[in-house]
Structures are given as C-alpha cells and as structure tokens.
Amino acid sequence: MIIGVPKEIKKEEYRVAMTPSGVYSLTQAGHRVIIETKAGLGSGISDDDYxxxxxxIVPTADEVFEKADMIVKVKEPQEVEIPKLRENQVLFTYLHLAADKKLTEKLLERKIIGIAYExxxxxxGSLPLLIPMSEVAGRMAPQEGAKYLEKPQKGLxxxxxxxPGVPPAEVVIIGGGTVGTNAAFIAAGMGADVTVLDLNPVRLRYLAEIMPANVKTLxxxxxxxxxxLKKADLVIGAVLIHGRKAPKIITREMLKEMKDGAVIVDVAIDQGGIAETSKPTTxxxxIFVEEGVVHYCVANMPGAVPRTSTYGLTNSTLPYVLELANKGWKQAVKENKALWRGVNVFKGYLVYKGIAEDFNMPYTPLxxxxxQ
Ligand SMILES: NC(=O)c1ccc[n+]([C@@H]2O[C@H](COP(=O)([O-])OP(=O)(O)OC[C@H]3O[C@@H](n4cnc5c(N)ncnc54)[C@H](O)[C@@H]3O)[C@@H](O)[C@H]2O)c1
Incomplete structure (x- = not known):
C-alpha cells in the first residue's frame, strides 16, 4: 500500500502523523511511505531522518494526496485539504465530526473512507487513540489554567x-476519565485543592483509591x-460521551455565579465544549472572557508540545496503520472491531450512528x- 503523510496545516499545529520508526516498520513490511517535505520539522524530525x-519525500501536499491509497494525518482535514481527498481513499486521522456538521457533509461528498482516531x-469501551492525547491535554490543563489565573493574563x-498560611486554589474537574485523571494528578501535585466530578460511581471509587489526599470526588x-462552580478558581471540562457532541453542563447562568477572573479550561471543546459559552480558540x-470568566478553549492542546505528543500519538496509531496496510482496509476493518467502530464516513454514507443522530442526518449501518 502507498501511505501518505502530509504536513499538518491547522493553525499552530506542530505534530506529525508518523515518526521514522513508523516509516521503518511500514517499509520493512513492503509498503511505500510518502511524506511531504518538512512535515516533521515541528516535532524535531528532519526529511533526512525520514x-x-x-x-x-515529496515537495507538496498535492503529491501526497494524489499518490497515496491511505492518508495518515493528525488533525481533521482543513478547508484546502478537502478537495484533495479522492474517492475511495482511506483517511485515518482525528476527525471530530460530532463538532462539525459542514465537515461531515463535505467528507460525505468526497466519498472517502474516513476512519476517526477518536x-x-x-x-x-476504551479509546486507544484518544488516550495518549487526552493524557497530554489533561496534564497541560492545570498548567494552562495556572497561567491564565495570573492577573496580567486576565485571571483572578x-x-x-x-x-503556607494562604490556601491553594480550588480546582474543579468535570469528567474523571483520562483527561480528568491526568489533570487531577498534576493539579494535586501543584498543591491545589481538587474536586473531580463524574457520573460514574465506579470511576469515582477508583479515583478515590488512587488519588492523593488533596483530591476529592463528587x-x-x-x-x-x-x-x-461557585467556589472554583479553575474549572477543567473533561467530559466525553463517545462520538457525540459534549453535553452543555455549564450554562451562562452558572457563569454569572462564578468568581470574576475564574478560569475554565474546556478541554472537551473538540467535541463542542461543556460550557454553553465555549467556542474554539487557537x-x-x-482565551476570551464571557461573564467575567476566562475561557481557554484550544481544540488542539497537544499541538503545543509536539515533541511529546507526536511520539505519544504514533506509539498508539502505528499498530492500526500497519494492520490497515498489511491486510488492506476492508479486511482490517472487518477483522478488527476497534477499527470497524472507527469508520465514520464510508463512500458517501454516514455510518456512525451517534453523529447521524446529533445532526439529524441519515444513518447507514456499515x-x-x-x-459495495
Ligand atoms: N482540546 C484538546 O486538545 C483535547 C485533547 C485530548 C482530548 N480532548 C477531549 O477531552 C474530552 C475528554 O476526553 P477523555 O479521553 O478524558 O474521555 P473519557 O471517556 O476518558 O472520560 C470522559 C468522562 O466523562 C464522564 N462523564 C460523562 N458525562 C458526564 C457528566 N455529565 N458529568 C461528569 N462526567 C461525565 C464519563 O463518565 C467519563 O469518565 C473529549 O472530548 C476529548 O475529545 C481534547
């Protein structure tokens, strides 16, 4: 199979979808890997390393899209990339369609086979390709929150x-999955008073067992x-309902009762965000301020630490890329239920039920x- 890796062009995105180690495994297995020049530079990987x-190495993204049977990327296709996608081409990347109806419609028009990492x-029920990036975003969230709590950054x-003698900040984490757990560890390590909220009592019991004493569960x-929220200095939005738009748990009315200068780091923004007032930022x-509350809503947080994120991501994606390449996409998807669940759009059909329901669009079982 010919596997193509374009340079990521989303604003401030420095990750790349494949490392030299991935190239080596694929080429040793008899595949061709085509990489756009300078695709790895942001992550410290040169063309020579590849x-x-x-x-x-090819000079343009056009060549990558023209030649490859399967495109492996990090972020969802950007406006200029969409027309380059070819009918029946496999696209393996984060798609986050639940947050973007227009993108869903455009990918259906392109008649590609879109397999979403997330x-x-x-x-x-675990999401092996979301976990490493959720670990990164979760660990970054208290770091970013701490920064924007500073007065010159518009914070409290x-x-x-x-x-000693002055109490720490109150950190409220909504959602105790991968993002929430990693955020709680770091916030607790920084000395904050942390509360983690989750719907799932089993998860809360687990967190209560493994977390340090300055983390409470609710x-x-x-x-x-x-x-x-009324007591919070920093709120971290870490809820996920698989493949669906994030529920709006924080309403504008609730913001009005929060402290002026409190900060929300809405990590769930890639699925629409958990605050009614959240909108994606870069x-x-x-950040932006609504009702006196600072909102940090960067949809690609791990992009800021590419030298950690690229390796974390590709450690997890490579086995799937290899399986898709070695068996061919159809056999791989049929044999591996995890990949089957990853298919969102298929040759013009929307085959992911949650997204179809969220957008009130026709759903076709894969x-x-x-x-066909
Ligand atoms: N912004 C970024 O750069 C970035 C990076 C990585 C992940 N994310 C996003 O972060 C979000 C969380 O990801 P994750 O990997 O931690 O998911 P996860 O599935 O591991 O955890 C989600 C948790 O939310 C809980 N939950 C569901 N409804 C809830 C509610 N009403 N109240 C409280 N908890 C609730 C679930 O029980 C679960 O424990 C996702 O939207 C993911 O896409 C964003």
Missing part, C-alpha cells in the same frame, strides 16, 4: 498551590456542578455498504 528510515474503540490572581449532578489567541 529518508534514512525508508520514506520518500472513535476507534476497544471492546471494553491566584497561585494554584497557595503558600457525583456529577446539575446541583453539585452548580455549587462546585494557541496564538487561546455492514449494509462495506462490500
């Missing part, structure tokens, strides 16, 4: 860890969220069309 591992799901002017009900303009 060539040494067996890749071919919906590749194991039998136990509170030091996350406090000092069942997530609208009342508990509302009360926790690393160059990461089994009805896969052999």
């Amino acid at each position: 060539v040494a591992a067996g890749a071919e 919906t590749v799901e194991l039998d136990d 002017g509170v030091l996350l860890g406090g000092i 069942i997530s009900t609208p009342y508990n969220v509302k009360e926790a 690393h160059s303009e990461p 089994e009805e069309v896969i052999d």
Whole structure:
C-alpha cells in the first residue's frame, strides 16, 4: 500500500502523523511511505531522518494526496485539504465530526473512507487513540489554567498551590476519565485543592483509591456542578460521551455565579465544549472572557508540545496503520472491531450512528455498504 503523510496545516499545529520508526516498520513490511517535505520539522524530525528510515519525500501536499491509497494525518482535514481527498481513499486521522456538521457533509461528498482516531474503540469501551492525547491535554490543563489565573493574563490572581498560611486554589474537574485523571494528578501535585466530578460511581471509587489526599470526588449532578462552580478558581471540562457532541453542563447562568477572573479550561471543546459559552480558540489567541470568566478553549492542546505528543500519538496509531496496510482496509476493518467502530464516513454514507443522530442526518449501518 502507498501511505501518505502530509504536513499538518491547522493553525499552530506542530505534530506529525508518523515518526521514522513508523516509516521503518511500514517499509520493512513492503509498503511505500510518502511524506511531504518538512512535515516533521515541528516535532524535531528532519526529511533526512525520514529518508534514512525508508520514506520518500515529496515537495507538496498535492503529491501526497494524489499518490497515496491511505492518508495518515493528525488533525481533521482543513478547508484546502478537502478537495484533495479522492474517492475511495482511506483517511485515518482525528476527525471530530460530532463538532462539525459542514465537515461531515463535505467528507460525505468526497466519498472517502474516513476512519476517526477518536472513535476507534476497544471492546471494553476504551479509546486507544484518544488516550495518549487526552493524557497530554489533561496534564497541560492545570498548567494552562495556572497561567491564565495570573492577573496580567486576565485571571483572578491566584497561585494554584497557595503558600503556607494562604490556601491553594480550588480546582474543579468535570469528567474523571483520562483527561480528568491526568489533570487531577498534576493539579494535586501543584498543591491545589481538587474536586473531580463524574457520573460514574465506579470511576469515582477508583479515583478515590488512587488519588492523593488533596483530591476529592463528587457525583456529577446539575446541583453539585452548580455549587462546585461557585467556589472554583479553575474549572477543567473533561467530559466525553463517545462520538457525540459534549453535553452543555455549564450554562451562562452558572457563569454569572462564578468568581470574576475564574478560569475554565474546556478541554472537551473538540467535541463542542461543556460550557454553553465555549467556542474554539487557537494557541496564538487561546482565551476570551464571557461573564467575567476566562475561557481557554484550544481544540488542539497537544499541538503545543509536539515533541511529546507526536511520539505519544504514533506509539498508539502505528499498530492500526500497519494492520490497515498489511491486510488492506476492508479486511482490517472487518477483522478488527476497534477499527470497524472507527469508520465514520464510508463512500458517501454516514455510518456512525451517534453523529447521524446529533445532526439529524441519515444513518447507514456499515455492514449494509462495506462490500459495495
Ligand atoms: N482540546 C484538546 O486538545 C483535547 C485533547 C485530548 C482530548 N480532548 C477531549 O477531552 C474530552 C475528554 O476526553 P477523555 O479521553 O478524558 O474521555 P473519557 O471517556 O476518558 O472520560 C470522559 C468522562 O466523562 C464522564 N462523564 C460523562 N458525562 C458526564 C457528566 N455529565 N458529568 C461528569 N462526567 C461525565 C464519563 O463518565 C467519563 O469518565 C473529549 O472530548 C476529548 O475529545 C481534547
């Protein structure tokens, strides 16, 4: 198979979808890997590093899209990339369609086979290709929150860890999955008073066992969220309902009762965000203020630490890329249920039920069309 890796062009995105190690595994297995020049520079990988591992470097993204049977990327296709996608081409990347109806419609028009990293799901319900980036974003969230709590950054002017004689900040984390757990560890390590809310009592029991003493757990009900927000200095949005738009748990009314200068880091923004007031921002303009509350809503947080994120991501994606290449996409998808669940759009059909329901669009089960 010919595997193509274009340079990421989303604003402030420095990750790349493949490392030299991935190139080596693929070329050793008899595949061709075509990489756009300078695609790895943001992650500290030169064209020469790729060539040494067996890749071919091409000067433009056009060439990558023209030649490849499968495009492997990091972020969803950007406006200028969409027309380059070819009918029946496999696109393996984060798609986050639940947050973007227009993109869903455009990818359906292109008649591609779109497999979304974030919906590749194991039998136990875990999301192996979301986990590494959720680990990164979760660990970054208190770091970013601490920064924007500083007065010159429009925040409340509170030091996350406090000092002896002055209490630390109150950090409220809504959602205790991968993002929430990683955020809680870091916030607790920085000395904050942390509360994690989740709907799932089993998860809360687990967190209560493994977390340090300055992390409390609280069942997530609208009342508990509302009360926790009133006391919060920093709120971290870390909810996920697989493949669906994030529920709007924080209303504008609730913001009015929060402290002026409190900060929300809405990590769930890539699925639409958990605050009614959240809208996506970028690393160059990461925040805005609504109802006196600073909102940090960067949809590609791991893009800021590419030398960690690229390796974390590709450690997890490579086995799937290899399986798709070695078996061919159809056999791989049929044999591996996790990949099957990853297929969102298929040759013009919307085959992911949650997205179809969210957008009120026609849903076609993959089994009805896969052999077309
Ligand atoms: N902005 C970024 O750069 C970035 C990076 C990585 C992940 N994310 C996003 O972060 C979000 C969280 O990802 P994750 O990997 O932690 O997901 P996860 O599935 O591991 O955890 C989600 C948690 O939310 C809980 N939950 C569901 N409804 C809830 C509610 N009403 N109240 C409280 N908790 C609730 C679930 O029980 C689960 O424990 C996702 O939207 C993901 O796409 C964003």
